[in-house]
Amino acid sequence: MKKALITGITGQDGAYLAELLLAKGYEVHGIKRRSSLFNTQRIDHMYEDPHEKKVPLKLHYGDLSDSANIIRIIQEIQPDEIYNLGAMSHVRVSFDEPEYTAQVDGIGTLRILEAVRLLGLTEKTRIYQASTSELYGGVQGHAQSETTPFYPRSPYAVAKLYGYWITVNYREAYNMYACNGILFNHESPLRGETFVTRKITRAVSRIGLGLQDKVYLGNMDSLRDWGHAKDYVEAMYLILQQDKPEDYVIATGVTTSVRDFVRMSFAEIGVELTFTGEGVNEVGTVASSTNPEFPVEVGKAVVCIDPRYFRPTEVDLLLGDPTKAMTQLNWKPKYDLPALVKDMMTSDINLFRRDQLLASSGHQILNYFE
Numbered sequence: 001m002k003k004a005l006i007t008g009i010t011g012q013d014g015a016y017l018a019e020l021l022l023a024k025g026y027e028v029h030g031i032k033r034r035s036s037l038f039n040t041q042r043i044d045h046m047y048e049d050p051h052e053k054k055v056p057l058k059l060h061y062g063d064l065s066d067s068a069n070i071i072r073i074i075q076e077i078q079p080d081e082i083y084n085l086g087a088m089s090h091v092r093v094s095f096d097e098p099e100y101t102a103q104v105d106g107i108g109t110l111r112i113l114e115a116v117r118l119l120g121l122t123e124k125t126r127i128y129q130a131s132t133s134e135l136y137g138g139v140q141g142h143a144q145s146e147t148t149p150f151y152p153r154s155p156y157a158v159a160k161l162y163g164y165w166i167t168v169n170y171r172e173a174y175n176m177y178a179c180n181g182i183l184f185n186h187e188s189p190l191r192g193e194t195f196v197t198r199k200i201t202r203a204v205s206r207i208g209l210g211l212q213d214k215v216y217l218g219n220m221d222s223l224r225d226w227g228h229a230k231d232y233v234e235a236m237y238l239i240l241q242q243d244k245p246e247d248y249v250i251a252t253g254v255t256t257s258v259r260d261f262v263r264m265s266f267a268e269i270g271v272e273l274t275f276t277g278e279g280v281n282e283v284g285t286v287a288s289s290t291n292p293e294f295p296v297e298v299g300k301a302v303v304c305i306d307p308r309y310f311r312p313t314e315v316d317l318l319l320g321d322p323t324k325a326m327t328q329l330n331w332k333p334k335y336d337l338p339a340l341v342k343d344m345m346t347s348d349i350n351l352f353r354r355d356q357l358l359a360s361s362g363h364q365i366l367n368y369f370e
């Protein structure tokens with residue numbers, strides 16, 4: 001039985017990857033952080049009581065900022081594959097926590113590589129590094145591929161740039177099977193609530209169900225190449241199964257604005273929007289509302305701008321060229337953007353129907369502000 005270690009197993013990608021590897025018969029180990037509340041909601045459905053039997057999913061307390069902890073866990077498990085997905089992954093927040101982001105996203109990657117080297121596992125253990133399209137940042141105007149130069153535009157991206165290059169360096173210096181997946185944005189019903197797509201699908205569901213009036217967003221002109229996380233974890237797995245370790249861009253090759261993502265999400269509840277005004281004064285108003293299940297008043301302003309969500313330096317356009325992954329890995333995404341939006345909206349509508357039920361029977365429901 002192959003053993004895999006996933007850092008960031010409690011996150012969106014960690015959860016889908018754990019599911020995939022368990023289905024392939026792996027023994028899966030994950031690092032979870034100590035938290036004052038339970039933080040394993042995304043993987044609880046796969047987790048069985050370890051007191052009852054030998055379970056194929058095991059969790060270890062740890063943190064990418066703690067070298068000794070990382071070395072001990074890797075020594076104990078002796079994994080065949082390590083997927084380094086753990087990170088402070090929010091670009092906007094990295095401007096508030098730049099040093100911590102560098103520690104975890106940059107030096108954290110070094111800790112994993114160095115632990116494998118120190119433990120003499122360079123021939124046994126294959127390493128996947130979660131690199132990102134944010135590395136391209138300021139590179140605009142054409143589809144970004146494995147040969148496009150980088151221009152990071154946030155403390156997050158600069159930290160990930162270190163993670164990218166230290167992975168390449170350990171591969172070249174110590175002949176390690178260590179690879180970067182340069183993944184473009186990928187979303188799902190498990191996406192963190194403060195990333196723009198999930199923020200939108202949650203808000204639109206709540207507006208449709210009468211639980212919220214409007215949503216405040218930042219830069220709606222941004223263009224992103226959005227795929228589904230389920231498809232992208234397949235690529236991570238494939239990257240570690242090749243004869244030679246290489247880096248790959250994983251993307252859909254289609255780019256869409258945040259504003260159009262908003263439009264598509266509202267369309268799922270039968271609401272058409274008109275956008276008027278410019279910059280911070282832009283407003284999205286209901287032009288028509290056709291689904292009686294989601295009665296939203298025509299003329300109501302449901303999308304407004306809050307400059308708090310603007311970033312000191314923005315990445316205006318991301319568009320990936322996944323040709324190498326499609327030809328060499330034979331990777332092909334199953335979801336396009338409309339299917340992704342539908343999946344997220346269906347899931348969030350179901351989630352908030354529970355709140356609607358609670359509200360209708362007099363219970364207080366929580367609001368979500370960020």
Ligand code: NDP
Pocket residue numbers: 007008009010011012013014031032033035039062063064065084085086087088089090104130131132133182183184185186187192
């Ligand atoms: P999430 O934010 O959903 O998950 C991040 C994970 O990292 C969580 O499990 C989190 O734990 C864990 N983590 C955070 N800080 C630490 C730390 N100090 N030590 C150990 N673990 C830590 O991210 P995604 O699943 O979306 O992304 C996975 C990886 O891929 C990240 O590295 C991200 O930067 C990268 N990436 C993501 C893309 C995307 O579009 N989703 C695109 C390209 C790259 P906790 O649950 O306790 O917070």
Ligand code: GDR
Pocket residue numbers: 089090091092131132133134183184185186194195196197199216217218219220222223224258309310311314315
């Ligand atoms: P991103 O994702 O920064 O691309 O990083 P995010 O969803 O946060 O932002 C995408 C774009 O939407 C604009 N935006 C807003 N963003 C947020 N979060 N909240 C808002 O209200 C809002 N309004 C507009 C942003 O300015 C941005 O242009 C994600 C993360 O998963 C990274 O970890 C990963 O590396 C990259 O994708 C690829």
